[in-house]
Amino acid sequence: MSTHHSDPWRWRELVARELRLAPAVHEVPVREAAGRVLASAVRSPEDVPAVAVSAMDGFAVRRADLLAPAPTRLPVAMDLPARLGAVGALAPGSAARIMTGAPVPAGADLIVEVEATDADPRGAAPAEVVLAPRALPEPLRHVRGPGEEIARGAVLAQAGDRVGAGLIGLACTLGIPGLPVHGAVRVGVVVTGDELVGEPAAAGADHAAGTADEAPGAVRESNGAMLAAALEADGCTVRILRSGDEPAQLEAVLDEAADGADLVLTTGGIGHGAYDVVKELLGPHGRDTSRFSHLALRPGGPQGLGVLRGGVPVVHLPGTPVGALVGLHLFVRPLLPGADAAPRGMLLEDPHGRIARSRARDGLVVEPGRTVHGPDGSTRAVLQDGRRLAPYGRADLLVLGGAGAQTAQADTALVVPL
Numbered sequence: 001m002s003t004h005h006s007d008p009w010r011w012r013e014l015v016a017r018e019l020r021l022a023p024a025v026h027e028v029p030v031r032e033a034a035g036r037v038l039a040s041a042v043r044s045p046e047d048v049p050a051v052a053v054s055a056m057d058g059f060a061v062r063r064a065d066l067l068a069p070a071p072t073r074l075p076v077a078m079d080l081p082a083r084l085g086a087v088g089a090l091a092p093g094s095a096a097r098i099m100t101g102a103p104v105p106a107g108a109d110l111i112v113e114v115e116a117t118d119a120d121p122r123g124a125a126p127a128e129v130v131l132a133p134r135a136l137p138e139p140l141r142h143v144r145g146p147g148e149e150i151a152r153g154a155v156l157a158q159a160g161d162r163v164g165a166g167l168i169g170l171a172c173t174l175g176i177p178g179l180p181v182h183g184a185v186r187v188g189v190v191v192t193g194d195e196l197v198g199e200p201a202a203a204g205a206d207h208a209a210g211t212a213d214e215a216p217g218a219v220r221e222s223n224g225a226m227l228a229a230a231l232e233a234d235g236c237t238v239r240i241l242r243s244g245d246e247p248a249q250l251e252a253v254l255d256e257a258a259d260g261a262d263l264v265l266t267t268g269g270i271g272h273g274a275y276d277v278v279k280e281l282l283g284p285h286g287r288d289t290s291r292f293s294h295l296a297l298r299p300g301g302p303q304g305l306g307v308l309r310g311g312v313p314v315v316h317l318p319g320t321p322v323g324a325l326v327g328l329h330l331f332v333r334p335l336l337p338g339a340d341a342a343p344r345g346m347l348l349e350d351p352h353g354r355i356a357r358s359r360a361r362d363g364l365v366v367e368p369g370r371t372v373h374g375p376d377g378s379t380r381a382v383l384q385d386g387r388r389l390a391p392y393g394r395a396d397l398l399v400l401g402g403a404g405a406q407t408a409q410a411d412t413a414l415v416v417p418l
């Protein structure tokens with residue numbers, strides 16, 4: 001790969017900087033927010049607990065009344081279950097039987113757990129109790145103060161977090177009725193090429209079986225369904241459209257794709273040939289609204305980005321299916337709210353040393369890998385055998401090699417989950 005090719009990491013930054021997706025934001029009822037991506041941070045509207053409550057079943061007392069370590073006999077003046085209703089003050093020289101979660105009466109400053117008394121934990125409250133803690137408890141022992149669990153204003157989750165069961169429980173605890181989540185990112189995928197045959201693969205459609213033999217040079221369209229599968233896994237909704245290699249046709253198809261979309265992707269037509277329709281229409285000799293580059297990246301070298309009519313961002317991916325898939329994962333997924341696209345280090349099993357050898361090359365070299373969990377608790381990326389497309393049948397990782405993916409440990413590679 002020659003050195004004039006641009007750095008893929010810088011391209012990734014450029015795409016993220018220039019193309020901002022603005023998917024709709026909805027406030028949805030808490031139960032419907034599960035699995036969606038937060039559009040803004042969620043803060044606690046109140047203190048939890050709202051007032052001081054007991055953390056133990058036992059007796060609320062005034063510390064000054066305890067003779068500990070000697071036992072103390074006190075009359076039981078109140079019985080406080082964890083129920084609704086106002087709680088009066090505790091008279092000096094008396095105890096209140098109290099249950100876990102019940103508000104601590106004014107005047108009481110600690111709880112003696114029932115195990116440290118002579119009281120029967122069941123049945124009616126006794127008239128008197130002997131309190132025998134081993135030592136004099138610290139002030140506020142077993143009292144949970146206001147805001148001790150959750151302080152009012154505390155950030156419970158950040159924008160971009162996926163809503164999980166924990167946040168749903170918190171929202172219910174706090175009486176938060178709805179959460180602000182992103183609507184699905186609507187993506188128009190435009191596949192280009194006069195050689196493509198078969199119906200564009202609508203979700204659930206029986207995909208174009210047998211049609212490739214109908215004409216010499218025909219290629220079954222596969223990028224649409226492949227990219228849609230990856231995008232839908234990130235919660236996007238996808239429309240697949242097709243264009244031939246005529247700029248006028250592509251122009252009309254792009255207008256249609258951009259209508260109601262947050263993002264448009266194209267595949268094909270960005271190489272160095274005579275019929276590169278995407279480049280011809282949108283590049284410097286056409287509308288000049290997209291820029292194109294050949295990155296030091298294999299596969300997926302040719303890439304582009306721009307803005308369509310109506311301000312809709314567009315990413316141009318190469319036509320080769322593996323190049324398009326790599327481009328999607330490296331450059332498009334980082335734009336999608338909640339997508340898990342960050343490269344991470346993983347132990348690598350590479351029996352033929354392909355990644356190690358690739359490190360002599362510029363930029364990034366991408367190979368398909370599969371996650372394997374060892375009996376020793378280790379997780380490893382195992383490189384899949386085969387050329388180009390075939391090993392992607394079982395791949396769940398992109399394994400990054402080349403000089404642009406050096407890691408500190410030789411047995412570790414950067415991977416991106418597929």
Ligand SMILES: Nc1nc2c(c(=O)[nH]1)N[C@H]1C(S)=C(S)[C@@H](COP(=O)(O)OP(=O)(O)OC[C@H]3O[C@@H](n4cnc5c(N)ncnc54)[C@H](O)[C@@H]3O)O[C@H]1N2
Pocket residue numbers: 191192193195196219220221222223224267268269270271272273276294300301302317318319320321323
């Ligand atoms: N002179 C040079 N030629 C090429 C270079 C180069 O550096 N110098 N780079 C090569 C690389 S790398 C790639 S990748 C391709 C990119 O070209 P395009 O993005 O214009 O892709 P197409 O030519 O349209 O298609 C390439 C290949 O993929 C098949 N294809 C396209 N779309 C689909 C689809 N939707 N489903 C299935 N298959 C598809 C298409 O039939 C071609 O076989 O440029 C190289 N050339």
Ligand code: MOO
Pocket residue numbers: 297298299300301302318320322323324
């Ligand atoms: O960059 Mo291309 O054919 O290697 O996808």
